[in-house]
Amino acid sequence: MTAAPGELRRSELHSSLADPVMDTMNFLNEITMRYPEAISFAPGRPYDGFFDTTQVFDHLHRYLGHLAERGLSPDQVRESVFQYGPAAGRIRDLIAGSLLADEGIDVPPESVVVTVGCQEAMFLALRALVSGRDDVVLTTSPCYVGITGAARLLDIELVPVRERGSGLFPADLENAVARERALGRRPKAVYVMPDHSNPSGVSMPLDVRRDLLDLAGRQDLLILEDSPYRLAGTARRLPTLKSLDRDRRVVHLGSYSKTLFPGARVGFAVADQTVVDPAGGRGLLADELAKIKSMITVNTPSLSQAVVAGALLACDGRLSEFNRDTSAYYQDSMRFTLKCLERRFPASHRATAGVRWNAPAGGFFIFLRVPFHADNAALKRSAQDFGVIWTPMSYFYPRGEGGHGIRLSTSYLTHEDIEEGVSRLGEFIESPMAPGEPGA
């Protein structure tokens, strides 16, 4: 197998490792390290200005106190932090309570699986739902690289459904489902991020949410609803697909990385679907996800769960309130970035410059269209010659198309950096040697 002792050929490793999607974050990190003076609109980095390490201690104390109040002995309290726990998690009741308080999602705690970030929740759902080579999962395109990467690792084919300006059109999805069926394939689920999508920043209008649920019923599909940026937006939120879901068509995937803190790596799946086994036994899809999880990470760290639980207790489950300052920060950054873009590229000037962008009401991301191929070479030139970094949108298309887009993340920069960054970006975009031109 090895080329020489201690050497392996990459061609003999799993095929996913040759896929550029698995390397996107590495390339971004390298560019960022190589040009430390550049202003970076690249990482979807949560803002940490309101966080203090003492909060970790407070949350942990609060949770331990809560367990003692509920009558647990000192030994049991110690175990709740020290020991392994159930694969499905220790704090399912608190998460279910928070979903009800904050989102009107009314599900039993048994339908919740606590995961190592939302990424693991995605991975579990894909693994559970796809059983054969003809099974496919549909996704908006562009989509979060995490779903593409997870699918690659599991040799699962993702069928992209192109977003139009305002996002996913259910008719496009229905056509894609029909096409796949005609090819003999079985569409099992569709992956969407209805709120402030990563990467395109779009949110799904209410009527589209309802249409999508109807479609899922009609076409017998599950919906994987990924929701990390829900609380990074406006106070007025549209209902989640899960809260509108009457027929348990939706597996809701959640994250505490953009609300509490990413360093805990706690996310969850809500999977209240019934699973019927051949003998007629009935269980929950959540139980199946937990079984899979037990063979990947065994259980989410008790320590992380304890800290998240302490934070949920601090706000009676109302994360939206807990997160109000951070959320306001994100909104302000988004508004300010949009204002800077408008100043730099006034409406009269945009068509000439070949530039346009959307105007998300919240979240981390703006989709900026540019008049050249925004690839890794362009990114390198932008970082080196103009001191500004961004993410090529091409990273987010499962089949690699979509080369003229840039993702701008606004989540953690100061006004000063945003202003200067947009100015540099403008110079780069309008530079005579813009990539895509001859000689560039």
Next chain:
Amino acid sequence: MTAAPGELRRSELHSSLADPVMDTMNFLNEITMRYPEAISFAPGRPYDGFFDTTQVFDHLHRYLGHLAERGLSPDQVRESVFQYGPAAGRIRDLIAGSLLADEGIDVPPESVVVTVGCQEAMFLALRALVSGRDDVVLTTSPCYVGITGAARLLDIELVPVRERGSGLFPADLENAVARERALGRRPKAVYVMPDHSNPSGVSMPLDVRRDLLDLAGRQDLLILEDSPYRLAGTARRLPTLKSLDRDRRVVHLGSYSKTLFPGARVGFAVADQTVVDPAGGRGLLADELAKIKSMITVNTPSLSQAVVAGALLACDGRLSEFNRDTSAYYQDSMRFTLKCLERRFPASHRATAGVRWNAPAGGFFIFLRVPFHADNAALKRSAQDFGVIWTPMSYFYPRGEGGHGIRLSTSYLTHEDIEEGVSRLGEFIESPMAPGEPGA
């Protein structure tokens, strides 16, 4: 896809979910909950008597102080707990330092990947190394269910190599490799647990370790060395395969769950193999594992890493010293259990009773052979009628064979429980209605 709205048929979910190995822990948990008065030799549960929740706070403080001493600004210290981190981990230098101090394993920090427990490390290694349908991984049989489960999730075929009384015979492994090659398959790696193996309790003698490394070189195999119970044993340890490894044949898999605490869920892989890409570029296998990890759990929780780092700092990386009391506890429990077994089944009596067991020098597990089929039905009867629980060894054979064994875990019981438990076990084994007999 669904049987009715909100219903899924298990037959349409991934095939692993129909495999009993994915359910073993569930069944044990159910039995344990149903018979709370029974004495349980079942779970491989770490002892927590020396743990106090205040240690978590101390470790975290120590690590934060360490970062400040190293010159990090308060913002950087905050980020080190709050933010996402590199997929390969934040504390690789401390882990590499500890491996050198404690184990004589001399590897660069870049070859370490910090994982969510050792289970994730196994999963990453399997995913990286197996690329096609003809690739197979060999394993001792019996083996830890975690490797079987991970392989099932990835549709990877495990080829079992039966242990004999004292463990794996390299000649048996070499024969299995030859057989697989003759069938057109490509053996990529072999999974072993050389120290106090779960489930059979055996340790690999030094000459077998050397022979295994020679074999790996001759047959061009990687060795996945799983080492969770290394410090749960005697003070005199045999060298790890990794420390004997001159040709980078060994991927070493480690865990802090049996030394620091399972609630942190921190493990690691050491993968210092070179990966050569088609263009001639060279990197480390660790980099490839980190890429895979970024699509499963993104990164190991910064919080867990910080607490583990604080503990490693407390003992200058010498976990063996840090863990001395717990290790002594495990040894004492093991010795006492063996003594009770000898008393209950004196040598003269063993053959008649059809019972025999091995005598591990450390670790958590004893392999007890019984004269009947030790299946779930027998376990239920043992719990219900005799008040004693154990783990059927059949769980640990990838192809389901091996029905006459029982795994006894001695890791967390008191002397009183061990004495009473062994007495009940004796009654169960000698009961006239022992399963396997007519009418049982």
